[in-house]
Amino acid sequence: MSNSAPTYDVIAIGNAIVDIIAACSDDDIAALGLNRGGMTLVDADGADTLYAAMGQATEKSGGSAANTLAGLAQLDTKCAFIGQVANDQFGEVFAHDIRAAGITFETPMRDAEPPTGRCLIFVTPDGERTMNTFLGAGQFLPAAALDEDLIASAAILYLEGYLWDPEEPRRAMRRAIDVARAAGRKVAFTASESFVIDRHGDDFRAMIDDGVIDILFVNESELATLTGEDDFETGFTALAAKVPVLVATRSADGAVASANGERASVEAEPVAKVIDTTGAGDQFAAGFLSGHAKGEPLERCLKRGAIAAAEVISHYGPRPETDMMALMAEKL
Amino acid sequence: MSNSAPTYDVIAIGNAIVDIIAACSDDDIAALGLNRGGMTLVDADGADTLYAAMGQATEKSGGSAANTLAGLAQLDTKCAFIGQVANDQFGEVFAHDIRAAGITFETPMRDAEPPTGRCLIFVTPDGERTMNTFLGAGQFLPAAALDEDLIASAAILYLEGYLWDPEEPRRAMRRAIDVARAAGRKVAFTASESFVIDRHGDDFRAMIDDGVIDILFVNESELATLTGEDDFETGFTALAAKVPVLVATRSADGAVASANGERASVEAEPVAKVIDTTGAGDQFAAGFLSGHAKGEPLERCLKRGAIAAAEVISHYGPRPETDMMALMAEKL
Numbered sequence: 001m002s003n004s005a006p007t008y009d010v011i012a013i014g015n016a017i018v019d020i021i022a023a024c025s026d027d028d029i030a031a032l033g034l035n036r037g038g039m040t041l042v043d044a045d046g047a048d049t050l051y052a053a054m055g056q057a058t059e060k061s062g063g064s065a066a067n068t069l070a071g072l073a074q075l076d077t078k079c080a081f082i083g084q085v086a087n088d089q090f091g092e093v094f095a096h097d098i099r100a101a102g103i104t105f106e107t108p109m110r111d112a113e114p115p116t117g118r119c120l121i122f123v124t125p126d127g128e129r130t131m132n133t134f135l136g137a138g139q140f141l142p143a144a145a146l147d148e149d150l151i152a153s154a155a156i157l158y159l160e161g162y163l164w165d166p167e168e169p170r171r172a173m174r175r176a177i178d179v180a181r182a183a184g185r186k187v188a189f190t191a192s193e194s195f196v197i198d199r200h201g202d203d204f205r206a207m208i209d210d211g212v213i214d215i216l217f218v219n220e221s222e223l224a225t226l227t228g229e230d231d232f233e234t235g236f237t238a239l240a241a242k243v244p245v246l247v248a249t250r251s252a253d254g255a256v257a258s259a260n261g262e263r264a265s266v267e268a269e270p271v272a273k274v275i276d277t278t279g280a281g282d283q284f285a286a287g288f289l290s291g292h293a294k295g296e297p298l299e300r301c302l303k304r305g306a307i308a309a310a311e312v313i314s315h316y317g318p319r320p321e322t323d324m325m326a327l328m329a330e331k332l
Numbered sequence: 333m334s335n336s337a338p339t340y341d342v343i344a345i346g347n348a349i350v351d352i353i354a355a356c357s358d359d360d361i362a363a364l365g366l367n368r369g370g371m372t373l374v375d376a377d378g379a380d381t382l383y384a385a386m387g388q389a390t391e392k393s394g395g396s397a398a399n400t401l402a403g404l405a406q407l408d409t410k411c412a413f414i415g416q417v418a419n420d421q422f423g424e425v426f427a428h429d430i431r432a433a434g435i436t437f438e439t440p441m442r443d444a445e446p447p448t449g450r451c452l453i454f455v456t457p458d459g460e461r462t463m464n465t466f467l468g469a470g471q472f473l474p475a476a477a478l479d480e481d482l483i484a485s486a487a488i489l490y491l492e493g494y495l496w497d498p499e500e501p502r503r504a505m506r507r508a509i510d511v512a513r514a515a516g517r518k519v520a521f522t523a524s525e526s527f528v529i530d531r532h533g534d535d536f537r538a539m540i541d542d543g544v545i546d547i548l549f550v551n552e553s554e555l556a557t558l559t560g561e562d563d564f565e566t567g568f569t570a571l572a573a574k575v576p577v578l579v580a581t582r583s584a585d586g587a588v589a590s591a592n593g594e595r596a597s598v599e600a601e602p603v604a605k606v607i608d609t610t611g612a613g614d615q616f617a618a619g620f621l622s623g624h625a626k627g628e629p630l631e632r633c634l635k636r637g638a639i640a641a642a643e644v645i646s647h648y649g650p651r652p653e654t655d656m657m658a659l660m661a662e663k664l
Contacts, residue, residue: 054432056393056402057425057428058392059390060390060391070388088421097388100388317390319388
């Protein structure tokens, strides 16, 4: 481990999950008692019950940080992923798709139960996704599975807040942070969802205060939960003073970022029809980081984020399905 | 078993398969040496090799006859399916999706190897699909797995030519034909692909000559292979003399049908953009049968077929993703 030139632009640690996506009605959401628009953790039995109630579905690889890498890899960014699947068919699907995206993925499959994680995603006619995640094998990612040389070889270590819940991956991510910082690399973190901050806000605030997080992604409600400030401006200003690069997404209201005192904002990109909002935040992060990794101006990084988010919400599934280099060339 | 009023409109026996679908370039098809636009059987190793060469993919339940039922079930038609999956995650996906479509499916999962069948589908920019099928558990559907009361309770037994290749399902289908005929039901058959007729044409011609097949679906090349006539009109007329209901699809040129001496034809429905032709024939059959099962005039049955085929080629995947009752109401 040294401060030599990085081999990878971004290495991420995140949930290794297959999304099971089905359209549903608003009545279905109510009848099933789902947390509309949110992400709820379910156990194996809960997942089975919800799956039985779900309509005909489509399976696509998912996982928040893995989705971000799939976007980054399309934007001339060299990426590696660390995450835990089981040795089963969904595990093969996840591994295939992330490698087919051009991403290095060498975490060994886990032979024991539980199976590979899955996320049951109910998409209402307005395009809003309601996620119900069975973490499965993902919650057993051990620190021992980390390839520390690989982590040290990436300019940015990107971590997913969702994975802060289970104990083993949390320990693994703490170790990964140490490895990255010892190698002089940057640490990026996405808060993932307010409920994660409800449970682990003290951890996150301590890491922020300790200067461990270089790049932080939040949405409005995560910002409020993290700072305790209901007013966006007040919360943003307070947090921006503590984090070198802060990116706050505001759904249809665009996004705001600050970097070392500078501040910029972007409008949301127009979308003809919102089909499925799954992956919007993940792809915003991908677009932003693809510019940031190349040292582009803050406003241009934000614009990249907005373009990537608009692409992914225009179709089912959490990863780009368009030639993103061509789209960026057209829209930037 | 009796000639009492049927409980089901259609029961089908077919491959129980999960489709793995990815976009690819024309160069990919050439580099991989694939049979462009066709269906090729591959073994487990062949499937693994092709999968490794495939881009990021999407999984959707498939299987020709199962796709037809999924279309029929949306068109006010009561359906049951018989097919063999293994006790694995793809088996669960297939079983979930067919039941979620409202179709009775009770064939027990198979506990032994091989795994559930899968079809690797490469879709070129013109929307043409190139299929590579690993039959997996499907080729071991035993006659013992047939629910004979269920077969006898359906007005139409629908059989998939693809499944005539493996020995056990062929035996099962022969048994099912006997059961259906003894109960006074009709037998419908889709030829599936010319290569199946290359191998089993004598079987099919014998069944046709014996009057065992009441409703036959072919496309142009299957018609030519089956009749030995290169001229469509000559082949169609010859075959129509032997089969009570004959439906011949001609891709962009529409379709022709004859029923007990009457003849009708339909133009192809216009499609804004062909995305993926997977399932076009399956959904044509679904549309046609949904009308035929209700005793509608031949021309209207054909129109239903054309509408259903146009819907499925306008998106990825082999089953309808639109409210088909509403679409029929609009277009008929």
